[in-house]
Amino acid sequence: KLYEELLMNEEGLQSTENKLIYIGKPIDIQEDTLFAALEELDRAANREDPDIRAYVQKIVPTYHPNC
Numbered sequence: 001k002l003y004e005e006l007l008m009n010e011e012g013l014q015s016t017e018n019k020l021i022y023i024g025k026p027i028d029i030q031e032d033t034l035f036a037a038l039e040e041l042d043r044a045a046n047r048e049d050p051d052i053r054a055y056v057q058k059i060v061p062t063y064h065p066n067c
Helices: 031-046 052-059
Strands: 013-015 022-024
Touching: 031 052
Parallel strands: none
Antiparallel strands: 013 022
């Protein structure tokens, strides 16, 4: 492991026998929905849409561009 990664609350944590190790549960994502959103993001990027952050936030609800 090269770095520490913070887990989001949505991922949930499962404890293990080792008190320092937890298992993060993956978020359920519909593949078709994700690919459609990524295509929409790609089109926005190619046309240099000034609202591109809104497209990112649609895909990643926890994204906060002003942080």
